[in-house]
Each structure stands twice: as structure tokens, then as C-alpha cells.
Amino acid sequence: MENQNISDIIESYLKQILAESQQVEIRRAEIADQFNVVPSQINYVIKTRFTIQDGYVVQSKRGGGGYIRIEKVKLLDNLDFIDSLVSAVGDHITRHDGLAVVRSLFEAGAINRRETNIILAAIDKDAVSTGDRELDQRVRAQILISILNHLRYES
Amino acid sequence: MENQNISDIIESYLKQILAESQQVEIRRAEIADQFNVVPSQINYVIKTRFTIQDGYVVQSKRGGGGYIRIEKVKLLDNLDFIDSLVSAVGDHITRHDGLAVVRSLFEAGAINRRETNIILAAIDKDAVSTGDRELDQRVRAQILISILNHLRYES
DNA sequence: GTCGTCTTGACTAATGTTGACTAATATTAT
DNA sequence: ATAATATTAGTCAACATTAGTCAAGACGAC
Incomplete structure (x- = not known):
């Protein structure tokens, strides 16, 4: 908390705006200047x-x-929500991106807090550890897709 | 008291902070330096x-x-039960035996129907498929243990 | 001396920061 | 219209800054 890096601070700044607005539009150089970083x-x-x-x-124009x-x-508005997450997962996925997928499920209301934590435990680094980094990511993707396909039925 | 090794001292230091706070956040190199040990x-x-x-x-970021x-x-009061399931799982487990473990959790009231199905999806044959039958069972065990460890406490 | 624990450091991995170069679009000059 | 120039954002690789892993050796209790 005391020693946040500048990327986290910029993230917070943007998400604070997004908390009250559907979108945020910036000029890259301006924000970079504001936070004293390179564009x-x-x-x-x-x-x-x-x-x-x-x-x-994200959209942009030069x-x-x-x-x-x-x-x-708005994920809930999208009837293909699960489908889009399945394709976002693909055939392999990092822990970081896997976390984002599960968070999306939670924020969309598809799963509750407890279920979120169970899924995160299932795709945790230690859980999917095979000794081969590439294979870990494939297994993580398979687990997520298996769960997503299950959730498709449930709801 | 006089004969504490440095690990014990560092442990005490951290637990002293945790006695008054729910969590403690450190920079590894800083603490290592403070106690004159390698990170x-x-x-x-x-x-x-x-x-x-x-x-x-414990959580961390590099x-x-x-x-x-x-x-x-806050640990829950089902610790002995969790422990027994963790040893039942061991370092590898078949789909069949994994199912029995999850069913035990359900019947004990530790998880509900929805959670049961999510966990079953996570340890499903296709989810943990690595191409190596032995490895599949190891991964299945790791996933179950990771989930069991999360059921030890309130989140 | 043996066994388990502790200590150390070399190597690895993840994440963040920077700047040179590139690409797209708009504006101005001809 | 077209070409030249200005004004933006994008990419990528080098470097910086953290934490994680692992195995060898030291230490201590018995």
C-alpha cells in the first residue's frame, strides 16, 4: 500500500473514472505527462x-x-458471455489472465464470492503445476473451460 | 529465549505486527536487510x-x-475433517476417488450443490488431461488439495 | 556421528520502466 | 489533388526491480 508502483496508480486513476462513467477517453501524452512517465x-x-x-x-486513433x-x-447484456470467455481462455492461459476471467464471471454475477475463491484455488499455480510451464497453462485453460461449460448449463 | 535463531526472531517480529493488525505487508529485501540475512x-x-x-x-508480487x-x-472448525481429506487425496488420485472426496465434503455440509459441481468440473478427466495418466492424477490431487486448503478459512 | 533445521547464494521468474523506432492520421503547402 | 510536415499512438527490446526456487553447506540437539 505504501509503495505502489506508478502503473498501479495510473490504473487506479482510470478505474476511478470508469467507476462513474461507462468509458474514459484520454490523450496518451497528456496522461503520461501528468504522471511523469514515458507515453x-x-x-x-x-x-x-x-x-x-x-x-x-480499448479503441484508439493516431x-x-x-x-x-x-x-x-456490459457482460450481462451479452448472451454469448460464456462463449466469449471460452475464446478468451483459448488453449492456454496465464495465471494473470485466468484471474481476470474469473473476476469477469464474478462481476457479471455468474458466480458468487465463495465460488470465485474455489475456482481460483483450482487454477492456482501450485494446483496446475506439472513441471512444464507450457503444460501448466494448457491445464489451467482446460480447467477453466470445463467450469465455464458447466456454468453454461447451470444458468 | 536467549537462544533464538534468526528465523525465530524474524517470525516473532512479524507476528508481533500481526497481533495488532490483520495483515502485514513487507518488502523482502528491506526485512532481509533489517535482520542482516539473505532475502x-x-x-x-x-x-x-x-x-x-x-x-x-500469503500473497506476493514481483x-x-x-x-x-x-x-x-479466521480458521473454521472443520480442520480435522479437512486434514483427513488431504491425506486421503495424497499426491495422486483417480477420478473415482476424487469424486468420493468431493462427495464427502458435500455430505458434511462443507460445500453446497453448486460448489460441488464446480469442483467436479475442475477435476474432470478432460480438465486435468495432460497426456500422461500418472500426471493427470497428480494434478487432480493438487487441485483438490488447493481447494481443500481454501475451505479451511473464511474469506 | 546422524538427523533435522537453518543459512546462504547462484540462478530463475515475474513485473515494471524507458526510449528508439514505426505507423497512422491530420494539417499545411504547393 | 498531392506532397510534405506535424501530430498523435503502437511496438519492441533493453534494462531495472522486485520475489521465488533449489541445493549445498553449516549448525545444533541428541
Whole structure:
């Protein structure tokens, strides 16, 4: 808490705006300047913290009047929600991205807090550890897809 | 008292903070420096003295602004039951026996119907498929133990 | 001396930061 | 219209900054 890195701070700033607004539109250089970082760091923040697994869609335009727009997507409105998560998972997925998928399920109301924690335990690093990094990610994806397919039936 | 080794001293230091706070967040290198030990000794202290059996959950992050956070959790009163299931699972388990473990949890009231089905999806044959039958069973065991450990405390 | 625990450090992994270069779009000059 | 220039954002690789793993050796209780 005391020693947050600058990426976390920028993330918080943007999410604070998104808490009250459906979307946020920035000029990259302006935000970079505001937080005293190089412009490409904004791309890093967006790439690591505003993915589709997190429930965000990002659009941008270059040139004069350029912008980056981050939009929070309403997952519940989407009847293909589970399908979209299945494709987001793919055939292998990192712990970080897996966490984002489970969080999306929770925020969409598809699972409750307890269920969230159980699933996170199931895809935890130690749980899917096989001795082969690549295989770990494949197993994690399989577990998530198995659960997603189950949830498709339930609801 | 006089004969404490450095690991014990570090343990006491952290537990003293935890006596007044729900959690403690440290920078590994900082604590290592403070007690004049190599950083990996902090991992040793945590691994041997802040386990889930002791009622602690540990989270960490690497990179700039990294940290190690130790959280004190409220253990539930089903610990002996969980322990017995953990040893029943062992280091590898078949789908059939895994099913029996999950059923025990359900019948004991530790998990509800929905949670049962999520866990079954997670340890399903397809979910833990690695191409190696023996490894499948090891992964299934790891997943179950990870979940069992999460059922030890309130989250 | 043996066994279990503790200590150490080399190596690994994850995450964050920076800047040079590239690409797209808009604006201005001809 | 077209070309040149300006103004944005994107990519990528090098480097920086943290924590994790593992195995060898030291230490201590018996």
C-alpha cells in the first residue's frame, strides 16, 4: 500500500473514472505527462490491466486529435458471455489472465464470492503445476473451460 | 529465549505486527536487510512459519513496487475433517476417488450443490488431461488439495 | 556421528520502466 | 489533388526491480 508502483496508480486513476462513467477517453501524452512517465507506459498499463478478460474494450486513433478510449463492456447484456470467455481462455492461459476471467464471471454475477475463491484455488499455480510451464497453462485453460461449460448449463 | 535463531526472531517480529493488525505487508529485501540475512531467508521463514495450517495466507508480487503480504485468516472448525481429506487425496488420485472426496465434503455440509459441481468440473478427466495418466492424477490431487486448503478459512 | 533445521547464494521468474523506432492520421503547402 | 510536415499512438527490446526456487553447506540437539 505504501509503495505502489506508478502503473498501479495510473490504473487506479482510470478505474476511478470508469467507476462513474461507462468509458474514459484520454490523450496518451497528456496522461503520461501528468504522471511523469514515458507515453509507452500508458500502453503497458492498458495492455496489462484493461484487457477483454478484464471486461474492457480499448479503441484508439493516431494523428491530430488522436485518443485512447477505454470502454467498460456490459457482460450481462451479452448472451454469448460464456462463449466469449471460452475464446478468451483459448488453449492456454496465464495465471494473470485466468484471474481476470474469473473476476469477469464474478462481476457479471455468474458466480458468487465463495465460488470465485474455489475456482481460483483450482487454477492456482501450485494446483496446475506439472513441471512444464507450457503444460501448466494448457491445464489451467482446460480447467477453466470445463467450469465455464458447466456454468453454461447451470444458468 | 536467549537462544533464538534468526528465523525465530524474524517470525516473532512479524507476528508481533500481526497481533495488532490483520495483515502485514513487507518488502523482502528491506526485512532481509533489517535482520542482516539473505532475502531468500524471508521465504524460508514464511514457508515454515506462516502456513495455512497456522492460519496465514500469503500473497506476493514481483517487480517494481513488489511486496509480500501475510494475512491472518479466521480458521473454521472443520480442520480435522479437512486434514483427513488431504491425506486421503495424497499426491495422486483417480477420478473415482476424487469424486468420493468431493462427495464427502458435500455430505458434511462443507460445500453446497453448486460448489460441488464446480469442483467436479475442475477435476474432470478432460480438465486435468495432460497426456500422461500418472500426471493427470497428480494434478487432480493438487487441485483438490488447493481447494481443500481454501475451505479451511473464511474469506 | 546422524538427523533435522537453518543459512546462504547462484540462478530463475515475474513485473515494471524507458526510449528508439514505426505507423497512422491530420494539417499545411504547393 | 498531392506532397510534405506535424501530430498523435503502437511496438519492441533493453534494462531495472522486485520475489521465488533449489541445493549445498553449516549448525545444533541428541
